[in-house]
Amino acid sequence: MDDAWKPRTRAVHGGTRRSQFNEMSEALFLTQGFVYDSAAAAEARFRKAGADEFIYARYGNPTVAMFEDRIAGIEGAEDAFATASGMAAVNGALFAMLRAGDRVVSSRALFGSCLYILEELLPRFGVEVVFVDGADLDQWAEAVTPGTRAVFFESISNPTLELVDIAAVADIAHAAGALVVVDNVFATPVFSRALSQGADVVIYSATKHIDGQGRCLGGVILGTREFIRGTVEGYMKHTGGALSPFNAWVMLKGLETLDLRVRAQADAALAVARALEGDARLTRVIYPGLPSHPQAALAARQMEAGGTLLAINVAGGQEAAFRFLDALRIFRITNNLGDAKSLVTHPATTTHQRLPDDQKARLGITPGLVRLSIGLEDAGDLIADLRAGLDAV
Numbered sequence: 001m002d003d004a005w006k007p008r009t010r011a012v013h014g015g016t017r018r019s020q021f022n023e024m025s026e027a028l029f030l031t032q033g034f035v036y037d038s039a040a041a042a043e044a045r046f047r048k049a050g051a052d053e054f055i056y057a058r059y060g061n062p063t064v065a066m067f068e069d070r071i072a073g074i075e076g077a078e079d080a081f082a083t084a085s086g087m088a089a090v091n092g093a094l095f096a097m098l099r100a101g102d103r104v105v106s107s108r109a110l111f112g113s114c115l116y117i118l119e120e121l122l123p124r125f126g127v128e129v130v131f132v133d134g135a136d137l138d139q140w141a142e143a144v145t146p147g148t149r150a151v152f153f154e155s156i157s158n159p160t161l162e163l164v165d166i167a168a169v170a171d172i173a174h175a176a177g178a179l180v181v182v183d184n185v186f187a188t189p190v191f192s193r194a195l196s197q198g199a200d201v202v203i204y205s206a207t208k209h210i211d212g213q214g215r216c217l218g219g220v221i222l223g224t225r226e227f228i229r230g231t232v233e234g235y236m237k238h239t240g241g242a243l244s245p246f247n248a249w250v251m252l253k254g255l256e257t258l259d260l261r262v263r264a265q266a267d268a269a270l271a272v273a274r275a276l277e278g279d280a281r282l283t284r285v286i287y288p289g290l291p292s293h294p295q296a297a298l299a300a301r302q303m304e305a306g307g308t309l310l311a312i313n314v315a316g317g318q319e320a321a322f323r324f325l326d327a328l329r330i331f332r333i334t335n336n337l338g339d340a341k342s343l344v345t346h347p348a349t350t351t352h353q354r355l356p357d358d359q360k361a362r363l364g365i366t367p368g369l370v371r372l373s374i375g376l377e378d379a380g381d382l383i384a385d386l387r388a389g390l391d392a393v
């Protein structure tokens with residue numbers, strides 16, 4: 001890979017390894033193991049595997065390595081470790097680096113499973129976790145005491161699309177000696193350069209935009225070579241969160257079209273947000289690319305565009321929201337996001353059902369809140385579908 005290549009070029013060519021057949025499209029090495037020419041060669045490889053020398057697919061696989069190198073190239077990371085899911089990536093990054101007695105500061109507005117790891121699991125192992133309101137820099141500054149080991153946050157929170165200022169939180173964290181771990185799923189590798197803004201570790205659920213067609217689970221941890229190979233690799237390869245070669249191949253090919261897809265989806269999301277804003281049947285339209293977003297200036301500074309997700313609040317609460325969802329014909333009711341198909345979710349009763357009511361209220365997850373993931377359909381058709389849905393309320 002040429003150092004001067006832009007992310008779009010890296011997304012197509014980065015990481016490619018060709019076998020002796022010189023295949024055009026990247027090969028799917030659907031193999032759990034590798035054979036050695038001799039007993040001595042096996043011994044040597046177990047002692048120290050060289051570049052592109054593989055032992056067992058839980059440790060690494062050529063198709064998985066292509067995916068890791070390609071996403072690292074797009075992101076501008078020294079290295080990457082691919083994982084079985086986004087949650088395997090969050091779990092792997094945190095458990096690999098933390099030990100009893102460590103302190104972690106996290107934003108409160110988190111994906112449900114991330115919250116489970118931080119709120120339930122880490123404290124069981126003696127890690128102190130302190131939650132803050134991610135948009136409030138004063139709370140970060142107060143909570144990140146000297147010696148704090150890590151800060152964790154979603155750069156754009158689910159489902160209320162609140163941003164965390166990566167550069168400002170990174171300044172606070174680095175002054176205290178803490179690592180900055182960012183779940184960057186909603187921002188996407190296309191619109192965000194979290195590493196250059198101060199993140200030390202970036203995590204994606206590849207299940208979302210990277211696959212982008214709802215087929216496979218996958219995830220990835222990106223960071224320095226020292227962090228990935230020195231801290232993460234040992235934990236991941238011995239605890240079994242490896243990405244399947246088949247899923248890696250789907251994700252690898254997904255990266256080739258990621259930029260095109262995500263930009264088209266974000267253009268449509270902006271068109272939808274503009275069309276819905278001001279509709280009297282909605283009490284809120286939240287989209288980071290709209291000037292009305294409370295953090296519009298930060299969004300413009302931190303991201304190249306507003307992303308593929310928006311949140312709206314249907315007047316009339318849960319009953320009205322359900323009638324709206326049920327009347328939609330293009331948007332499918334599901335909890336995935338980042339797909340070529342437009343999707344709709346009612347967070348209060350599904351993804352965030354487990355949260356007590358006071359927590360929901362605190363996070364803005366109201367009964368009328370609906371999350372929309374915009375796909376690759378015609379934006380006019382999507383707007384018509386949403387308006388028809390609102391008419392049905």
Ligand SMILES: *Cc1c(COP(=O)(O)O)cnc(C)c1O
Nearest residue numbers: 085086087111183185205207218
């Ligand atoms: C989906 C998601 C995850 C988890 O990813 P999986 O691939 O489902 O394990 C983590 N964080 C965020 C923000 C997500 O949207």
